[in-house]
Amino acid sequence: MTETITPVASKDAKFPTSHQAPDSDVFELPKPLQPPTTSGRRRTAAEESRAIVAQRTVATLATLSDDGTPWASMVVYGSLPDGSPVISVSTLSEHGRNLHSDYRASLSIIADEGPAGDPLDRGRLTLAGTFIEPTDKQLLKVAEQAYIEKVPAGRIFTGFDDFTTYLLKIDRIRWVGGYGRMETVALADFQAAEVDPVVHNAPGAVRHLNEDHSDALLLMAQNLAGYTDATAAKCQRIDRYGLDMQINTPRGIGYSRVAFPHPAKHSGDLRSASVELVGLARES
Amino acid sequence: MTETITPVASKDAKFPTSHQAPDSDVFELPKPLQPPTTSGRRRTAAEESRAIVAQRTVATLATLSDDGTPWASMVVYGSLPDGSPVISVSTLSEHGRNLHSDYRASLSIIADEGPAGDPLDRGRLTLAGTFIEPTDKQLLKVAEQAYIEKVPAGRIFTGFDDFTTYLLKIDRIRWVGGYGRMETVALADFQAAEVDPVVHNAPGAVRHLNEDHSDALLLMAQNLAGYTDATAAKCQRIDRYGLDMQINTPRGIGYSRVAFPHPAKHSGDLRSASVELVGLARES
Numbered sequence: 001m002t003e004t005i006t007p008v009a010s011k012d013a014k015f016p017t018s019h020q021a022p023d024s025d026v027f028e029l030p031k032p033l034q035p036p037t038t039s040g041r042r043r044t045a046a047e048e049s050r051a052i053v054a055q056r057t058v059a060t061l062a063t064l065s066d067d068g069t070p071w072a073s074m075v076v077y078g079s080l081p082d083g084s085p086v087i088s089v090s091t092l093s094e095h096g097r098n099l100h101s102d103y104r105a106s107l108s109i110i111a112d113e114g115p116a117g118d119p120l121d122r123g124r125l126t127l128a129g130t131f132i133e134p135t136d137k138q139l140l141k142v143a144e145q146a147y148i149e150k151v152p153a154g155r156i157f158t159g160f161d162d163f164t165t166y167l168l169k170i171d172r173i174r175w176v177g178g179y180g181r182m183e184t185v186a187l188a189d190f191q192a193a194e195v196d197p198v199v200h201n202a203p204g205a206v207r208h209l210n211e212d213h214s215d216a217l218l219l220m221a222q223n224l225a226g227y228t229d230a231t232a233a234k235c236q237r238i239d240r241y242g243l244d245m246q247i248n249t250p251r252g253i254g255y256s257r258v259a260f261p262h263p264a265k266h267s268g269d270l271r272s273a274s275v276e277l278v279g280l281a282r283e284s
Numbered sequence: 285m286t287e288t289i290t291p292v293a294s295k296d297a298k299f300p301t302s303h304q305a306p307d308s309d310v311f312e313l314p315k316p317l318q319p320p321t322t323s324g325r326r327r328t329a330a331e332e333s334r335a336i337v338a339q340r341t342v343a344t345l346a347t348l349s350d351d352g353t354p355w356a357s358m359v360v361y362g363s364l365p366d367g368s369p370v371i372s373v374s375t376l377s378e379h380g381r382n383l384h385s386d387y388r389a390s391l392s393i394i395a396d397e398g399p400a401g402d403p404l405d406r407g408r409l410t411l412a413g414t415f416i417e418p419t420d421k422q423l424l425k426v427a428e429q430a431y432i433e434k435v436p437a438g439r440i441f442t443g444f445d446d447f448t449t450y451l452l453k454i455d456r457i458r459w460v461g462g463y464g465r466m467e468t469v470a471l472a473d474f475q476a477a478e479v480d481p482v483v484h485n486a487p488g489a490v491r492h493l494n495e496d497h498s499d500a501l502l503l504m505a506q507n508l509a510g511y512t513d514a515t516a517a518k519c520q521r522i523d524r525y526g527l528d529m530q531i532n533t534p535r536g537i538g539y540s541r542v543a544f545p546h547p548a549k550h551s552g553d554l555r556s557a558s559v560e561l562v563g564l565a566r567e568s
Contacts, residue, residue, distance in 0.1 A: 020445030
């Protein structure tokens with residue numbers, strides 16, 4: 001029996017509903033030899049999406065140019081407490097002029113998961129919708145403050161007459177977590193989801209685990225994830241609930257999730273949660 | 285006399301042609317107190333653009349969704365020797381289905397300039413045009429090889445029937461180098477420009493200079509850039525021709541360029557070029 005990567009269904013009948021591989025063996029991954037002993041909750045697609053918005057400052061904006069073609073360009077953003085992105089752009093820039101003519105747009109944000117591995121296995125998000133210019137003075141002030149919190153230089157240029165502060169009214173949310181993990185997220189779920197408190201600490205924690213604690217990771221793979229024949233293990237990403245691992249075995253490379261006995265509640269909790277997990281791996 | 289950030293002209297009469305700041309003092313930066321002794325060539329906008337394409341693997345694609353709205357999503361790409369990007373996408377993904385219906389698209393790529401500073405001061409690029417499916421078998425093979433060179437997993441999935449390999453026929457190129465540096469690049473210049481040989485070494489060199497050689501940077505600022513009252517200096521970015529510096533003075537923060545006496549010709553030349561520059565700063 002082999003673990004398979006979940007195929008993604010397309011709703012459009014004219015397109016295939018799963019990868020059209022000439023040889024289905026490419027999806028076969030080694031399974032654990034023993035049942036995993038710590039599996040547990042992982043972030044929902046809505047939580048993943050909110051974590052990406054909260055973590056990053058840089059996004060790519062897609063707008064429509066005068067001739068109707070799509071224009072991709074870098075922007076920086078802030079976000080309201082419900083996750084709605086705020087940008088401030090000048091009509092000196094093409095994207096600023098585009099938005100001035102047509103509010104329809106989307107934002108793509110790529111997660112920072114620590115040391116760069118395969119970029120196709122990284123979390124990313126598209127938020128599509130319509131930008132609005134807040135007319136309510138209170139809302140405008142809140143939006144500008146949310147922007148300046150992430151973009152300190154905005155304190156100066158949001159006051160320029162050529163800049164407009166926009167708030168994205170989200171219509172559609174598409175999250176991709178890497179190979180085989182992707183979901184369309186309902187706006188209400190996105191808005192209600194809690195932001196992972198460790199989102200800013202995660203990239204450093206992944207680097208630290210891989211650089212200084214490869215022995216502990218190997219123990220987790222062997223004793224908790226059930227890959228008793230593991231020869232090496234790497235942490236791919238970490239979040240409040242646990243960590244994703246890539247595990248080398250003589251049978252090939254496997255992937256597993258190891259959950260913290262006590263999820264992190266505060267930004268500084270990753271260390272103690274990881275130590276507890278290592279303790280569990282040593283006892284097993 | 286004060287240095288001013290170059291305003292960017294908009295061609296569209298309905299928009300302002302320069303930043304509409306309530307107080308023009310915000311653009312005033314301290315000038316050097318002595319004439320700089322090493323100024324020199326810097327990369328052209330075409331060279332900057334080619335450097336960004338060569339350096340990175342991750343881009344954001346803007347396509348048109350079924351309802352005509354712009355869709356931003358992460359992709360990975362390779363590039364032909366003339367800088368034309370190659371992507372390979374599945375019709376299981378929204379961007380793959382979008383391109384299947386409408387080839388018009390653009391790609392946004394953000395430079396890696398080392399440790400993250402102000403993202404608005406970072407190099408980035410938009411390449412807009414039309415994706416084509418190479419019908420010529422030789423061209424398709426070259427395109428697929430260029431893609432796989434940057435995206436090893438492409439060796440597997442470019443063979444799937446749901447994936448299409450596309451080549452971007454570029455119509456428009458817009459480069460932004462940071463605050464006050466931006467240009468539209470002619471396609472012929474882009475195609476003819478040489479790729480900076482140090483582009484992959486640059487982020488590490490910036491980190492190394494700032495972490496381990498702040499004394500040498502300060503000497504460069506004082507003795508070469510002419511900021512004799514500099515109290516600290518940071519390398520913002522580095523390329524084959526020299527480095528950009530951010531310089532603290534009691535008069536405020538200034539920016540300067542220091543050129544290498546001998547530009548780097550090979551990927552490993554940054555070290556010797558920097559050592560030569562430090563020697564020059566010590567002698568001055």
